[in-house]
Amino acid sequence: MELDVKDGIEVQSKIPRRARHSEENTRCGYLGCYPPCFQVFASAKWFLAFISIFVLFQSLLVSGYLSSVITTMEKRYDLRSAEAGLIVSSFDIGSLLVVVFISYFGGKGHRPRWVGIGATIVAAGAFMFSTPQYISSPYEVPGSQNSTGGQDTQLCNQTGDGYTDDEACEAKSASSLYIALFVLSNMIIGIGSTPIYTLGTTFIYDNSPSDDSSLYIAILYLMGAIGPALGYVVGGLLISYYVDPWADTVLPADDPRYIGAWWSGYVLSAILIFFSAIPILGFPNSISRSQSDTPPNCSDSTSGSDVGVARQRNDDVNPADASMNFGKNLKDLPRSFASLLTNPIFLCITATATLEFSIVTAFLTFVPKYLQDQFGVDPSQASILTGVVLVPSAGGGIMTGGYIIKRLRLNMAGCAKVALVSNLVAIALFLSVFLIDCPANVVIGSDGLGCAECACAFTRYDPVCVDASTFYNPCFAGCTDVEYSNDSHNSATEYSNCGCSTGNGTAIPGACERDCTKYFVPFMVCLFFVTMATASAQTPALMVTLRCVNNDERPFAMGLQFVFFRALAYIPAPIYFGTAIDGACQIWSGSSDGCDATSGSCEVYDPQMFRFIYFGLAMSLKVLAGVFVFLAFLLCRRKHARSKREQQDTKTTSSCDTYGSVNGRQTATNSQLQVYAISSESESSLGSAGSQKPLMMSQGRADKRSRADLAKNDSCRMSDVAL
Template identity: 30%
Template sequence: MKKMDTSATGSWTLDNKPTSSTVKNSCHPNLKMFLAALSFAYFAKALSGSYMKSTITQLERRFDIPSYLIGIIDGSFEIGNLLVIAFVSYFGAKLHRPKIIAIGCVVMSFGTFLIAMPHFIIGRYKIETSVRQSVNSTNNLSPCPESSPESTRAGDRPSILPSRGCERESGVSMWIYVFLGNVLRGIGETPVQPLGISYIDDYAQSENAALYIGCVQTISVIGPVFGYLLGSLCAKIYVDIGYVDMETVTIAPDDSRWVGAWWLGYLIAGTITLMSAVPFWFLPKSLPMPLDKHDTSCTPEQTRFIKDSPTMEHKFRPEEPANLHQMAKDFLPTLKSLLGNPVYIIYLCVTIVQFNSLIGMVTYKPKYIEQHYGQTASKANFLMGMINIPAVALGMFSGGVIMKRYKLGIMGAAKFAFGTSLLGYFLSLFFLAMGCENSKVAGITVSYTGVQGSSYQEPSLFSDCNSGCLCSRREWDPVCGENGITYASPCLAGCVSATGSGRNTIFNNCRCVALADTQPGNLTAALGQCTSRDGCDRIFPYFLALSVLSSFIISLGGTPGFVLLVRCIKPELKSLALGIHTLATRTLAGIPAPIYFGAIIDTTCLKWGSKMCGGRGACRIYDTSAYRIVYLGLTLGLRTVSFLLCISGFALLKRHVKREEKYALTNGSAELETLRKEENSSVHCEQFIPASDCNPDRETRL
């Protein structure tokens, strides 16, 4: 016979087991360690992912590729996920989840190091230029070489750039290494989210699960803060720092040809990711069940009864032996059961459309700030990291707190997520009104006389003022005239002489400057593009303020929406559902969105650069009005479609909730009737009553 131990306070335990109050108020040390380790892993993967997006323009310029190709590189991360995520989510849930996550972090770090490798094998960065080398050399040639009638009719001049190195660079596309490294990053990141979130939801108290998930998601949003700040720092540093004399570098960070030290950030991010793998090797496969799933004062017989209780259904996950053959046999039926849930399917459709909008917007937002508002890559990344991302982090955390504070159910979480997303959508409409005019570039956005509205055609780069020069229409070596107009090159500005060297070079007697200059002067032009855009500078602070507000409001619904996902499915399908959700959003949003957003942005390019060995390079200047319309229009259009899908989603969810409530009431009544009958028959307590009724303070004969 078991003996009953009574303390002075009246509480007691069976076989010296801890009291309910002791267990309820405690959190297992390994769960705390897992939360810390998972938060660090989320931070590391978010840092490297956001750093990748912060280097978009740097990679475009370094490898001379268009935006759609950058979209393919960015989407390669999701390709890596696609290769393994379904199997990792299903089989990983049955195996040692912490160690699977550790292996993923190691693979992710190797991929990050691989992305940086092209810098060490591609050679030095050669700036696309027309006469700058000649100006700085002992043979100081004129920026405007004389042309013959034949060459003038041809409308182009042979490039003075050396052809040496063309064979090496054309032999293999260095961006392939970046592509493959990002694929490895995607493979390594696969187990972190589905296995990590399901582990927390399995072993955390019911009332704390949403808060824990919110905290982890918040840390994952803090990661991009440091990722964009790292991108801002590296964008200020010249790509070949330490290998070239910076006095000979004649371009500034605001030049469209500037390339920062993009490779340095990947080495730092890879090291941090490798460190994040360490704690997971020391964590156990499973943890003791918390009180709301497993009251430690009850026996194994009671525990078997508890797992059938509808009140614990969303939390309990039975520990099954790892039988690979049986798991493989059950995979298709399990997948069929999951995809047969209409609420889950409509949730997938809504999030896929919203993720298309979100990923496309975030990927090209720093570039949009650069091109539309005339900011440097370093400043655009800094603003993303210090203003936008903290607002998102605060919103994610606040969403988790609101879930806990008001104890929102499935319908409450759905309504809250929809309401915040809709409010953020209406605020985002104001972005369409915050436009800037195009920069004044002679022969591209304005005529040589300064008249705006000139549509770009290649022959329009030539005018009477530069007809006597043997100029190339392919060159982009901008100079800013005293009249505030930018010219594509000193030659196309009609400049006949130059003084100074390096960044201090001044071009004199520029005939084209005289056409639009209303005041007499010496008709000089300085290196670089003109940056005077007073109207745009006044609009930019309002754009930032609205961006912060809309980001915060939209992100408020992030955590409730995520909790909604894990609550609308069966508990044994939780890991697989999270994996399929990640698979679907990565495949149908993460991969295509950057590609078609980039392709549409490419259509607004007004002047393409040229590669050293011929061919089209990266875009040098965009039509800012068209850029704003296609970028914001596509973002808002996709979100409009997602709201239409939500209408049918609410109807399905309402029916699902009513069905679950009816099922719980029916089973609860039957269970209570069984308990009454068994108690009247004097059957042992621990065999039948649920954990909530297994009260040690009740007088019980054993």
């Protein structure tokens, strides 16, 4: 530290302290320690690399993995579809609660540190999400000796009046503690994820070379799109392992009683996200630019500070860059808010996008469940297939919409037309999924009637397959004996002496398999194109949003849409779709005589009702979105026609004004030509006839120009009268 001498007294110099603070604010390090070897990472490229790793793991966990294991969680903790939808929606609830706070205070603070702290919060929330696995009792395989009530209640009793054991008759329901843990943990993950796109993108924008900022941000969003696809694949692989790794089981992964290790992905993601947060926390608040990265109109003395960075962006004459400063004055917000709410195009296109995102959210959440119930696909394959089909088709649709706009150079009305055509194509494709279904197994005994004279009770749903027919449990199949495995669960492997069997009298645990290959493949093809057509309207809708508002209102318009999407699409869609799906349930895990018949998780759905409810609700939203995008198209076309007419009128008025300003000079020129013609005629009376040709041509041109000027003057007068 340098000392200054003032009046014979040594005092500390403030300038070196500020200089040292500015130097430390642009260097990588931790807790005041800035090793020289760390400074190689003090660049926008390295920050992009580390935050991209974080975004990859975060989107993998939130957008892909949770949707792939939510059905397994329903079975494990007896969750209803509506409760599962609430768990999925809690992420956006947490993000919506803190987005304004983080955007305001984080924007004024140390942005990389806010992003790094957010990453550690995501890691903590992910680990907390897996805690029900550790505090709950081990999973009991239905039909095993260790299960509640024992196996005797599942066998045929020909002498009694039925089992009335209260413990076996109790309807299972999900513990409120587990639901609270899931919801709270996912909200914490949403809170920690908020700084990524509010602070991380602006930090990259402010500290990267002007020509590369758009590319850097595109790479960040690309990693966010790859994550969900990997999440479905990773989820499908991890739930192929048994839920309790310390337990020995002989159940195959395609057995309906099998529960996969849903929690393992959260533990793995928590570890990876925590380590990805460490390098982000070491970045400075601003990154010094090299001379080659500094724009020519910027001062070199301020290139390493926040003021210099802001000056670099504000000096740019690009309207998109200038609009980034909108909203710093609070007086702009009420005016912009009123302007957007009175903009019919903005309201229509926002309503369209909200309805579209509701459909996309429902697809990502419940398509694995639909594949399992409708086509008999096991959970692992359903998750992998969902990621392989939905994510690439959505990405292809977004790219298709953007390519059409760029290739045809469409205006706002053209973008709205592309969105409308995409919506109509998606509606037509939606009709195809209603026609594709695989015949379902009829569960014998679900109505209380079996083929044998047994005193059976609805203790729990434990299906068995006898001669290609599915029975509610071994009792309704008339089975009196059972063989157990040698694993830790002592699960049933085969039932014998079944009175309903016309063959060898044996029954296999689980519902009978269905061969739905010839229905499944066409369905996935149709689903691919439905998703692609739906996603192809996203980019045109975004372009309409950006073009229908003023330049300085664009950031606020995007922020307002952010609120609409989460409040009206991402949060409520999984909940009301789950509630509607619950209406198609035939057999609940808690169904029994004298007990609540609608408690616990759903074991069997009515396939036809499930299909009509799920895709019927989605198609209803699609049709409503089509109405709004059609209105937006009409409004855009009318605005474009009015703007074109105003330009023509302005051009005509400008032309008349220009003519009026030169009319006097033109009249004088014509008079001079006439005088010149008369004088030339008098002087040429002594000459030959051939020498008079230039005179006659000049006079003819003057007459034609006078007539043209009179016609133009009359046209201008008529346009003035019309205006």
